[in-house]
Amino acid sequence: MARRYWLMKSEPDVYSIDDMERDGTEFWEGVRNYQARNNMRAMKKGDYALFYHSNAKPSGVVGVVEIVKEAYPDPAQFDKKSKYFDKKQPDAPRWDCVDVRFVEKFEVLPLADLKAEKSLAEMAVVQKGSRLSVAPVSKPHFRKVLKMAGAATKP
């Protein structure tokens, strides 16, 4: 099965690419949107994802991570102390997370640059009002973004 590609958003105030680099491997908790969750469930070990900073100055792609563990129930949904605790269904897991490993960090490639690049017009993150925090990325788009970012990672 060929490797697939994704984009994962995180607010740097909550969890940044620098945190990712420091931690090396981390579980991607707190996804509370069904479409995003379903995308995570489709992830396979070895897939690559663009690490995207949202609500940042500027927002944009800042690095690459690799999926190292496929979807399993997000422990945060059972944790009363977590802000991701699921009050509605604490006994019936609805939410999943995956484990990701830091691969590369680069200079932020701003959303404005992605929007200005015509060949990326179909990419989910540049669509108006896109709120999807975990989205698939086509191989050509993934390659293009890496190239624009001057990344060392080879798809």
Place this chain on the structure above:
DNA sequence: GCCAACGTTGGC
């Protein structure tokens, strides 16, 4: 901080 674009909830 504002607000557009969604997604979810809940009354009916």
Place this chain on the structure above:
DNA sequence: GCCAACGTTGGC
């Protein structure tokens, strides 16, 4: 099942 109200995301 409809849809208004509400909550959240995220660019600017």
